[in-house]
Amino acid sequence: MCRSMFWNQTNDAQQIDAGGSDLYLFKNPCRLGYSAYQVDNTTSCLKLSTKRSTYRKARSDCQADGGHTASTKTPEKLALLVKLAQGVYFWVGMDDRKKNKEFVWQDDGSVLTPLQTQQLFMPGEPSHLTDQDCVSVKAPETGLNDRKCNLFMNSFCEIQPGC
Numbered sequence: 001m002c003r004s005m006f007w008n009q010t011n012d013a014q015q016i017d018a019g020g021s022d023l024y025l026f027k028n029p030c031r032l033g034y035s036a037y038q039v040d041n042t043t044s045c046l047k048l049s050t051k052r053s054t055y056r057k058a059r060s061d062c063q064a065d066g067g068h069t070a071s072t073k074t075p076e077k078l079a080l081l082v083k084l085a086q087g088v089y090f091w092v093g094m095d096d097r098k099k100n101k102e103f104v105w106q107d108d109g110s111v112l113t114p115l116q117t118q119q120l121f122m123p124g125e126p127s128h129l130t131d132q133d134c135v136s137v138k139a140p141e142t143g144l145n146d147r148k149c150n151l152f153m154n155s156f157c158e159i160q161p162g163c
């Protein structure tokens with residue numbers, strides 16, 4: 001559920017001088033602490049966590065904000081997060097904790113497709129080794145890899161614009 005009241009409190013319109021006599025009103029569509037990115041033909045509001053945590057904690061922190069650990073369903077979105085992370089290791093919003101070898105995206109509960117597996121994971125991954133039920137990117141890698149969920153990593157929270 002989006003809280004429009006919160007949105008109004010935390011996103012003041014800014015006046016931007018365009019260089020001439022015209023002034024434009026710009027309003028960040030994302031709540032405080034989140035930045036807007038155009039990716040996958042939509043606007044995503046993203047925030048990188050300030051500390052490392054387990055997958056479970058990262059997930060619950062994002063849920064407390066009304067969102068989820070950021071998805072990377074396309075190579076374009078994955079490349080964006082890798083770039084924003086600047087070498088920091090981060091969790092991706094997907095795990096197969098419920099049913100082994102069936103990765104489910106946090107944002108909509110859909111199952112990872114074979115095409116996504118091929119496009120997004122590192123060669124030879126996901127390896128499904130013992131307890132590797134969560135998914136992350138570990139620089140200098142730029143693709144996904146399943147790893148143990150109790151490792152400590154940063155993560156991106158993602159929420160809907162206006163939420």
Ligand SMILES: [Ca+2]
Pocket residue numbers: 125126127128129132145146147
């Ligand atoms: Ca692995």
